[in-house]
Amino acid sequence: MILFFYFIVNLLAIFLFIKMRKRLHILEIIVYWLFSSYLFQNYSALCFMNFKTLLIPEKLTFELAHFINRIVLYPVLMVTFLHFFKDKHCKKLPLLLGFILLLSGLEWLDDLLGVMNHAHWEIWWTFAFWLLALVILIVLMKIFQNILYKGVWKK
Amino acid sequence: MNVTFDWNEWFFIIAVLIALLLFLLIRDYFPPVIVFIIFIFNFWYVSTIDYFLIATPFKLYFFGDNPTYELSGGLFHFFMYPCASILFLYVYDKWELYGRKTIWYILFWTGFSLFFEWITVQNRALTYTGWKLYYSIPTYPLTAVFLIVLFRFMKKKLHDGSLQEFQ
Numbered sequence: 001m002i003l004f005f006y007f008i009v010n011l012l013a014i015f016l017f018i019k020m021r022k023r024l025h026i027l028e029i030i031v032y033w034l035f036s037s038y039l040f041q042n043y044s045a046l047c048f049m050n051f052k053t054l055l056i057p058e059k060l061t062f063e064l065a066h067f068i069n070r071i072v073l074y075p076v077l078m079v080t081f082l083h084f085f086k087d088k089h090c091k092k093l094p095l096l097l098g099f100i101l102l103l104s105g106l107e108w109l110d111d112l113l114g115v116m117n118h119a120h121w122e123i124w125w126t127f128a129f130w131l132l133a134l135v136i137l138i139v140l141m142k143i144f145q146n147i148l149y150k151g152v153w154k155k
Numbered sequence: 156m157n158v159t160f161d162w163n164e165w166f167f168i169i170a171v172l173i174a175l176l177l178f179l180l181i182r183d184y185f186p187p188v189i190v191f192i193i194f195i196f197n198f199w200y201v202s203t204i205d206y207f208l209i210a211t212p213f214k215l216y217f218f219g220d221n222p223t224y225e226l227s228g229g230l231f232h233f234f235m236y237p238c239a240s241i242l243f244l245y246v247y248d249k250w251e252l253y254g255r256k257t258i259w260y261i262l263f264w265t266g267f268s269l270f271f272e273w274i275t276v277q278n279r280a281l282t283y284t285g286w287k288l289y290y291s292i293p294t295y296p297l298t299a300v301f302l303i304v305l306f307r308f309m310k311k312k313l314h315d316g317s318l319q320e321f322q
Contacts, residue, residue, distance in 0.1 A: 025321040027312055031192055034199035041199075042224075045206045049223045058212045067207060147188050149322050 002113055006065040010072045017076050023086045029079060031144050032137065036078035039133050041070050044116065053125075055117040065115050077103060081134060082141050100130045159220060166278040167219075167227040171234045178238035181245045189309055190241060196305060197237040200298070205232075208286070215286040227280070243299065244306050257303065265295040 024032070044066070047054035056066055081099040084090050104126045110116040118126075182190070208215045209222065218228030243264060246252065252260040272291055275281040312318075 023321070025312075025318060027188070027192065027309065028321070031195050034195050038195070038199045038202055041202050041206050045202070045210065045224050049210060056211050060212055063210075063212055071203060144191065147191055149318065 002115060003061040003065045005113070006069060006073070006115070010068050013073050013076045017080060020080070020083065023083050024079070025148065027148060028082075028141070028144065032079045032082050032141065033075045035140055036075035036133075036137060037071050039136065040074045040078075043129055043133070044070060053119055053121055055119055057114060057117070062115050066110070069110065069115070074103065074106070077106070078134070078137055082137060085138060085141070096131075096134060099134060100127055103130045103133075163219060163278055163280040164227050166275070166280045167230050170275075170280075171230045174235050174238035174242075177242050181242065184245055184249065185241065186313075188313065189306070192305070192309055193240050193244065193302075194237040196302075197240050198232060200301070201232050201236050204294075214284055216281060216283045218281055222284070240302055244302060247303065248306070261296050261299045264299055265292070268295040 022029075044054060044056075048056055056063060077099070081095070084095055085092065107116070107126055107130075108118075111118050185193075205218075205228075207213070209217055214222065217223075218231065219225035247257070247260060269288065269291060272281070273288060276283065276288070
């Protein structure tokens with residue numbers, strides 16, 4: 001049931017993302033998507049395997065739900081953040097705060113549904129992680145845009 | 156967690172240094188954007204597969220001394236796989252191993268990768284806790300195909316004029 005719920009949510013997220021008018025080049029989307037997923041997976045892996053502050057249940061359906069979330073749902077939201085951030089008219093601070101709240105809310109929904117449980121956790125760690133992750137993504141976007149749009153192609 | 160600095164850590168360091176050296180020799184062949192994307196793709200690809208298979212409920216293998224995320228395993232993620240991927244694409248593109256030659260090239264690369272994985276296991280840098288070497292046989296050609304598809308897609312997108320729309 002949980003897996004089905006997340007499967008639908010993930011499909012919906014992809015569908016909405018595809019429908020959105022793009023401000024990012026396809027190579028930008030690929031890079032930001034992969035890096036977002038990489039960030040979230042490392043956060044989850046380090047807290048789960050090393051610090052034991054996140055617990056993933058030993059149940060295949062829960063692991064699969066967590067798996068699709070970390071390769072689709074979280075990255076798609078993080079790329080969407082960059083999509084809006086690229087807009088010159090967009091107010092950056094409310095956007096940043098809004099997405100921190102959204103992603104933190106999603107993380108705690110995972111906890112509520114038992115997919116990713118927090119143990120000995122301070123709530124501010126969640127907000128701190130998402131703030132850090134989104135700032136890293138902004139820096140990555142600036143670096144990659146410099147390479148992509150101002151680079152010199154040999155071939 | 157009980158990490159000791161012994162031979163398997165040296166194995167990681169030596170293997171990574173060799174991969175880095177080979178990468179440095181060919182680093183100017185591809186434009187920075189292609190190198191950048193291949194590195195990011197590898198970070199993601201390897202982390203995704205490793206975390207899926209190492210963590211619960213499968214727990215099929217681990218890197219280093221413990222079934223935790225260790226810096227030595229991180230060295231492989233950050234340098235070994237991306238550098239090996241760049242090397243793979245370099246030979247593919249430089250000698251134009253297209254068409255039927257691609258199949259032979261992928262078969263050769265699969266053989267080499269399996270041999271390297273076996274060496275990694277022998278040196279206790281990789282420990283199987285359920286995984287078998289022959290399970291890896293389909294993963295290497297699949298990865299090679301992903302890399303070639305991504306590479307060709309990047310080349311196409313860098314030359315089709317779509318970049319100007321988003322600048």
